Amino acid sequence: MGYEVVAFDASIEMVEATRRYANVETHHARFEDFTSEQRFDGIWACASLLHVRRGSLGFVLERFGSLLKKGGAFYLSFKMGEQEREKDGRYFNDMDERLLTALVADVPSVEVHEIWITEDRRPERSSERWLNAMLTKAVHNESSQPHD
Secondary structure (H helix, E strand, C coil), X not given: XXXXXXXXXXXXXXXXXXXXXXXXXXXXXXXXXXXXXXXXXXXXXXXXXHHCCHHHHHHHHHHHHHCEEEEEEEEEEEEECCCEEEECCEEEECXXXXXXXXXXXXXXXXXXXXXXXXXXXXXXXXXXXXXXXXXXXXXXXXXXXXXX
């Protein structure tokens, strides 16, 4: 569709598979460590930021918000809930609207555009709900930048 995709993953196996099968620029990095000189029109983080520890999530959102171009959008989703938990050795950071709204309020680079809840599409998990959000580059950030 003409998009120029840049990907990254903390798993070297996933990085190699993405490079091989999707043939896109793919970096080996965790959310907390990813940096880029490039600015993006959009960031897609579907069911992935839920593995970032709650104490680091504000930092990650700020970093990714700073990578957005003016007018850029940032999609993210979390399992619906309020707890931090481990399941099968994996960390999960569940979010509800109140938690996410409070978190984003402390992140200068982005603001909430829309939040909605969906049901899991997998038949065996149809009772699970997801919190989805579309964040946008904060307008006040653009106007507060010094002009040459």
